[in-house]
Amino acid sequence: MQSTTATPHPPQPFGRRVRNALPATSLLLPVALFLLGCFVVPLAQLLGLSLTGTGGPLSSYAAIAGTAVYREVFVNTIVLAFNVAVFSVLLAYPTAYMLTKLQGSALALAFWCVLFPLWISVLVRNFAWILLLGQNGPVNQLLVGMGLVDSPQQFLFNSTGVYIGMVHVLLPYALLPIYSAMKGIDARLLQASEGLGARPLQTFVRVYAPLSMPGVAAGFLLVFLMALGFFITPALLGGIKNVTISMLVDTFVQEQLVWPMAAAAAFWMLALVLVLVGLAARFVNITDTVAAR
Numbered sequence: 001m002q003s004t005t006a007t008p009h010p011p012q013p014f015g016r017r018v019r020n021a022l023p024a025t026s027l028l029l030p031v032a033l034f035l036l037g038c039f040v041v042p043l044a045q046l047l048g049l050s051l052t053g054t055g056g057p058l059s060s061y062a063a064i065a066g067t068a069v070y071r072e073v074f075v076n077t078i079v080l081a082f083n084v085a086v087f088s089v090l091l092a093y094p095t096a097y098m099l100t101k102l103q104g105s106a107l108a109l110a111f112w113c114v115l116f117p118l119w120i121s122v123l124v125r126n127f128a129w130i131l132l133l134g135q136n137g138p139v140n141q142l143l144v145g146m147g148l149v150d151s152p153q154q155f156l157f158n159s160t161g162v163y164i165g166m167v168h169v170l171l172p173y174a175l176l177p178i179y180s181a182m183k184g185i186d187a188r189l190l191q192a193s194e195g196l197g198a199r200p201l202q203t204f205v206r207v208y209a210p211l212s213m214p215g216v217a218a219g220f221l222l223v224f225l226m227a228l229g230f231f232i233t234p235a236l237l238g239g240i241k242n243v244t245i246s247m248l249v250d251t252f253v254q255e256q257l258v259w260p261m262a263a264a265a266a267f268w269m270l271a272l273v274l275v276l277v278g279l280a281a282r283f284v285n286i287t288d289t290v291a292a293r
Contacts (some may be wrong), residue, residue, distance in 0.1 A: 048101045050263035060264035068250065070265075074272065075107045080159075080234070081227035085174070088223045089216055091167065092175035099175075100182045114172050122169055126236045127164050130156060133237075151158075161237035169233065170226055174219035181215025220278060228273060247267050 052112035064070045095114075104109055117125065132139050134157035144203035157162050185208065193203040231246035245265060254261035 026264050040213065046263045046266060050260055050267055053260040053264070060258075060260040061268065063261065064264055064268055073243050073245060074268070076242070077228060078272070078276075080162065080242070080244065081224050081230075082229045083221045084163060084170060085224040086166045088171050088174040089178070092178050092219060093123050093169060093212075093216065094169055096175050096179040096182055100196060114175060117168070118172055122232050125169065126165055126233055129161065129168070129237060129243075133161055133164070147284050157239040159238070159242060162234050162242050165233040165237045168226060170223045173226060174223045177218035177222065178212065178215040181212045181218070185211045186287075221277075225273060225277075228269070 004124075016201075050060055051057040053063075055063075099107065099110055099114075131137055134140070135152045140149075141157065143149045144152060154265075155164070189207055189211070190203055193201070193207045198206070229246055230244060231250065233243045234242045235247055245268075249262045249265050252258050252265060
């Protein structure tokens with residue numbers, strides 16, 4: 001019996017490999033040019049602006065890092081974004097689970113209710129919350145009328161109003177990744193768990209919840225990063241203790257007219273986001289998290 005061995009193909013010349021890869025690479029050129037012109041170049045200009053402080057190239061960075069008030073603003077922003085992400089995920093998880101049980105027109109109506117707020121301006125929604133949560137608004141009237149409180153409560157210009165407004169805006173961004181992850185769970189795994197004698201709660205805790213965690217991580221990370229840069233809601237619904245980094249940058253630009261300080265604050269914010277994402281990558285697979293979206 002005669003054996004035959006496959007003849008290895010000789011390596012292609014470098015020039016031919018480049019020509020073969022050129023058509024696919026050229027498809028990325030429009031995106032690369034867009035990112036270069038709309039992101040890299042402005043970011044480089046902003047970096048140059050941050051180095052033009054009167055006290056030296058790094059004076060603006062040092063002023064922000066060395067001022068207790070500015071450091072407190074950064075801490076408050078992180079705490080606010082973290083809490084909003086937690087509340088959003090806690091509300092989105094049971095809602096997403098409910099959506100997985102709906103079909104047909106009921107599912108379409110539910111998704112319409114979820115997505116419809118995204119079509120309304122954030123500014124309009126915040127002004128609506130000012131009317132709803134005011135001293136004479138329907139929320140306080142309902143609470144007083146039901147006897148739950150003796151007098152109207154202060155929901156505006158404090159952390160309560162900020163949390164309500166931000167969770168309302170960002171909730172869909174947590175719900176959709178969780179729903180996508182839940183829809184991807186193979187129902188046969190749940191049936192196998194129940195067939196092996198597991199109770200419904202055990203099946204949920206040991207099978208369903210771990211499989212839905214990539215969606216939870218994606219929703220949490222997405223909401224957290226978006227909440228770090230929020231401006232309109234804290235500015236309209238918050239008080240003096242709810243100043244965020246975005247509001248600080250606006251103060252530097254609009255009131256104090258110190259553009260290098262504003263640019264330095266923006267880059268401190270960028271560094272903070274990169275550090276937090278790097279820390280999250282040690283515990284969560286960022287690739288799987290993004291794919292869950």
